[in-house]
Amino acid sequence: MESGLMHHVALWLAAFLTLGIFSFLYRDNTWYKVCEAIFVGISAGYWFVAYFWDNLYTKFWVGVWVTPMADRPDDWYVLYVGAALGILMLLRLVPKVGWISRWPLAFIVGATAGLYLVTYFASNVMLQIEDTVRPIFGAENDAPIYEIIGNIVVAVGTFTGLIYFFFSKEHRGAFGRAAKVGIFFLMITFGASFGYTVMSRMSLLIGRMDFLFSDWLKLIK
Amino acid sequence: MLFRVAIAFACLFIIAGVAGQPAGDTALAVQQTIAPVTSLIATNHEYDNGTGIDLIWVPSIDDRLAPSRVTGYEVWRSVVGGSGSRIAELPAGANKFTDEQCSRESTYVYSVVAISVAGNAVSISTAPIQPAREWINLHRLNLLAIAFLVSAAVIYFIQSARSGKKLFVRKIAGLDAVDDAIGRATEMGRPILFIPGIQDMDDVQTIAAITILGRVSRVVADYDTKIKMPVSRSLVMTAARETIKASYMAAGRPDAYNDDMVSYVTDEQFGYVAAVDGIMVREKPATCFYLGAFFAESLILAETGNSVGAIQIAGTAMPAQIPFFVAACDFALIGEELFAASAYLSNEPKQLGSLKGQDVGKAVALVVIVVGTMAATIGSAWDVTFMNQLWSALKVVFQTN
Amino acid sequence: MRRDIPLLITGIAGVVFIVQYFIPHFPFNRFSNWFSDWFSIVAACAIWLGALNLFKLSLEKIHARREGWGYAVITIVCFLLMTVVGFSEGRDYSKVGTGFDWLYNYVYSPLSSTMFAILAFFVASASYRAFRARNFEATLLLIAAFLVMLGRVPIGDLLSGFMPPGMRLSQLATWIMQFPNTAGQRAILIGISLGIVSSSLRLILGIERSYLGGD
């Protein structure tokens, strides 16, 4: 791969940065601050470059200029709309007309609101309801008992959980008790997700430790 | 739809008829070659922009022998007045195909070739067909109807609230704490930190965060508290500045506003978190708001905020991150509460009316869940026809595609 | 005027993007693709605003010799290094073997994965601090988390080894994830989507307008 020296420099650099970030756990210190400054600079630069080449150049410039006419999709010209919105956005740099940048912003907000409204309605409300509506047990009664209990739990949990989210009705009486059961279900959900995630998070730390012990210090083969 | 059913029935009859023939006949007739596919029909693909044509056919009889003598099918298309070409290869047993590469200007003729080791058999060509495009996707009509119902409820309650009808809205603990939390920062002389998530303005959670920022910064402007808002997206920076500026103007203190209240850090998730963590331990904010779309950084932020003794109010609609906020923050807005927050904080009747509207949606969901589960259980356990019909009707209504 | 035009734009865009979902006919069938293209172009333009802001704040800090100005120098140098290398590599800037790729692999990536790994420590401190049986709700959270964690490691099955197969802790953990967890997630998801419907409507109808700023 790389020459020996370059590889060593790379390893030591990566180790220096790794330990610098870890040092934050003890307390804020100069080493961490240096790593933080490097991180912000390098990553902001990364995205600046990536946005330029991937979006402005590859998407817009290539789309309206480089690609030969015959190979273009029939709606290539709409890319100009994007560029126009982008330029309006950049007018923010000119104090006198900076307010025009609200137009592209308003467009983005409106389009996002419209898109989310229908897609979330379709994929979450409709689909989740459809999934909840299922028999608790079937004709043959061959479903194992844990599954039957599970199905009841899903139906009751979804029902009471939704009741908890009601805003315009006071949580009192039977309704209040149902909402209370709902919050119990939510809490079990949160606990379970938390416990389940621990393994993922630990893996990341193990990965870093592995780098320090084996790649850098070569303590293990 | 009816037409399709008719075709399907026709095919079934043909299969049944063919299968019913004496076996000896076909065995004698087809020594070397194989039989072609039959009943090939081309129809317009419904509800598209005029690019699709559906093909359906009855597989070659030899495909039904075991082991099948047919190894696969080829679909050929020719433009009327032009040349033909092979557009697809399908495995044995296939009986339908959708050609999605059509042009509305052309008329097509299709044929299907059954392939075997011994030789190929070409079917009779379809009648010429031209794809059509439709204006409305009727498959989504159910979605349109239900979405319309819920939206109408929201708009109705907004209107009725406008006309002065009193509305009850339950307490949301995290939002009742907002004023106190800002007041605390003022007393301590420390800044408040507002983190609008790490997504851009094309995420509705970020937009919700910015609308809440509008209410929060209004209080901040009134109290003359310091607000710090590092962001990870440039568009969010622009929108947040507009929002805070408007709040300061509304509070009658435009001079106190400063663009540096909002600063861009970096688009990178963890680079941003590293910087925000640094800001937290150095400036020791009295109150932290984490509202918007969050990923793994949720717990890093919440634990660091806790270590500097900040009051933390969080809210997200990312199901995977809500548990961390619930566990590690003082107040957490769970899912839907994030979207209700700006309406709740505004305390304007028309905004609160929209909350009542979305409750109608929940009521519909509750009824469907109860009725549907009962129908499905009774229907399948005791085989009650009416219940089964009700169950499948509900399934159809809530199906999306 | 400065406020009415943007409100009109939001409303029209919102309605159009709802309607496009139901219309397969050109040009509606392309709208969502167009929007994602447009958005990526706008975001690529807007990052200039962000980068200039980062520069401005850092330079001000350095100029005034404010506390920590040295770190601002490091940030600017790193930013410039990355952009100069990135632009000089051309459009294949991220190909394996380029200088940009080297910086990505040995600077960006270790920093990013270490920051991510720090989360493991915070999971532990949050468990210690937050999982306390303050009330019934908190106790449920605690028990669910405890059981699922136990079920995910071999120790869990060792402890419950006396139970008949099918009722061991690992299976219990799976059951919790499969049923109660599904119920909670579903309620949350349905709620969120209805919340989105109503807040999107508020935006489209122009009732919610704080994001647009003042006059």
Add this chain to the structure above:
Amino acid sequence: MTEALVVTGTNLGVVISLALIAGGVIWLLVRSLKGKEVERRVIFGFVLIAVSAPILFPITFHEQISPVVKAVFDKIESLPAGSTVAISFDFDPAMAPEVQPMANAFTRHCFAKGHKVVFLSIWATGQSLLTSTLDTVVRREFPEKRERIDWVNLGYKAGNQGVLNVIVSDLRKMYPTDVNAVPLDSIPMLAEVKAFRDLSLILAVGGGFPGPKEWVLYVGDPGNVPIAAGAAAVTAPQLYPYYPRQLIGILGGIKSAAEYESAMVDKYPQFDSVDKPGLRMMGPQTLAHMVIMMFIIIGNIVFFRSKRMRSQL
């Protein structure tokens, strides 16, 4: 049950680190009983020891394979030798510790069964991780397997699910050449593979977007190809709805990777000597989980203690 917990690794280091943790926990407990809060850094210290000690002095458990994982194992076992299988590397360095062990185990399994493997990635960040699997597993452990005859590296293509949408019906349209610019038409092992729907199995390793879910929606369902997922533990629950109809099996997180490695060793003893990061990481995982559960217990002792003390006042 005895079989599920065969602990190997019996050196002094294990004993010392376990003693260290046990002693520390007792010390913590005593302190807590005296009603003192524990500082965060102490907790961090415990996590550090619990994770690093088993890395330095490996402890491994034998994992019992669960049905969702076994389904994948059995599928690869049941394919006739010489079938063509694709492994997609759709992850980044941050996710790699969790999912790369799965990709490596899949690779070994496919080669051990004599299958042909198509490697690719639809994540830009996946290319270098794919290269590292080729270097450390394919070229080192299977030098007899020849590139473009037994395996091929298609590399990365930008376009997310758009790529999948195309390759399901036409591979050459998206990938005219492999990563070394060799035209696909001149690659012997791909002579029969015109599209991804011609494959016998696709192993989608990843966890973000696009990931296994997109493979199911854009390739598995329309192309009628069996798909198996190797996913990060965080995203695995979201894949369960697709099992077993649309996904033949799911590996979720490092635990499943360890189970798979255990199954591999049982079936193919020759792999006992290779690096098994899944099993290796289960040691630190187990210890870390135990330490965290200890903290929950101690945290509650502190809490009840202080509550009682308050009520006595």
